[in-house]
Amino acid sequence: MTKLRIAVLVSVGAHPISGAARWSRNDALALAMAQEMVKGAADIDVIHAGDPAEPALRDYLALGAVSVDAIEAPCGRDIVGALAERVRGYHIVLCGTRAESGEGSGLLPYLLAQAMHAPLLPAVLTAQLHADSIVTQQFLPKGRRREVAASLPAVLAVHPLAPFEPRHVYARQRAGHVAARVARVVGAPLAAARVEPAVAPPVKLAARESRSGRARLLAATTLQSRGGAVITHGTAVEKAQAVIAYLRRHSLIDY
Template sequence: MAEPRIAVLVSLGRHPVSGAVRWSRNDGAALALARRLGGASVAVLHAGDPDEPALRGYLALGAPCVQTIDVPRDRDVLDPLAALLSDYALVLCGSRGESGMGSGLLPYLLAQRLGRPLLPNVLSAQLAGGAVRARQFLPKGRRRDMEADLPALLTVHPAAPFEPRYAYARERAGRVLPVAAPAQAAPLADAWRIEPADARPRKLAAPERRSGRDRLLAATAMASRGGEVIQHGSPEDKARAVLAYLRTHNLVDY
């Protein structure tokens, strides 16, 4: 039985201190996981400028070649990626961009376009016949085992085991190759505005009215925080319940 074809989607990140463009740690973790699954025969794909020097960082991490799709900044990368990934049984990528205010929707849109299951926030994975088994990251130290039939997509969580081994010799020996692929204009390309990322918006949160002991117990135990789970009723009833909660805690003024 032939080994399944594996591909890794990589993007560009920024150094947390200097802000210099570099390889993305999240996608580097996805590359390390893919190499453990498929050895050295893993395809590495990037949609963007093929002349970007930072892409050579993935060569130093062990990718023998980085295939690049020259997609302008005002074009959508979804269709070109879907066209190239249709023949791959397993696609991996980081769970989100390393900097900026990215939506993190690309893996979900790609899975929808290809008609494949998506396993999010993966820490480890292994191939078992015609399926992939993965361990998923959950809050408060919890983990969950999942399985999906191939072909499938995986997003790798930032907490996945990853020890970068940067080798200058591999960087010089590897190649960055352009790949021809159709690029279609995004519907809202003319309305996009690119600007430096500012501070993240503050999340709405109800004020804490518990003692320090109660807050510590809530952080260390799976105790209820006083919320309400609404499983039945119409969407209008659920919306009224959410609005009533916001009004109770003075999070909205109407």
């Protein structure tokens, strides 16, 4: 294989208390994972789509990036096309699962993988290179994990629980630089945002637990059934009567 090329996509985050612009922890996880994979054996290009004059981009220099390549795309435009053109030819593209501020819905890794015609590995906790493929450990609910392999090139979306020990070095922040370039591919205008009042979600009825703490813990960490019955036969009236009987038995209704 030719020389390995790795790109890390970074965005501008927001401080959870003050809201001030800073580095995004999710994207910093992607940068740390890339550094751990190559251990200095390959160059890592850090890419940002947005304002190159944003001071928060220099935080990534302090976290180990040699430089940050900022694509100066017009505000309010889709940046997927510009990013796909910029990372063409790279073997691995890493980014956080979602952004911390702005129009960050978590769709960027999926749209980018689709534009690159490359496989996407979401919720990645660790990654290891093997010849022309990459093996990742993915996060699953209830503490489970699984290994998934994919051929290169590939897009990796790093899970927020991936191991991370930030090392902010001021000297590296001063030594690095942010390079600006104008996007050649300009996407369509994004749909205007619409503000709507929040609607409280419906409250789910839950039967009172009568099991021991050990039994509840086992049920939460395993795939065993919690009981109940699946009614597949009978009329709609008979099924409704069974549901009402269950609600009355567990004191969820009083009629």
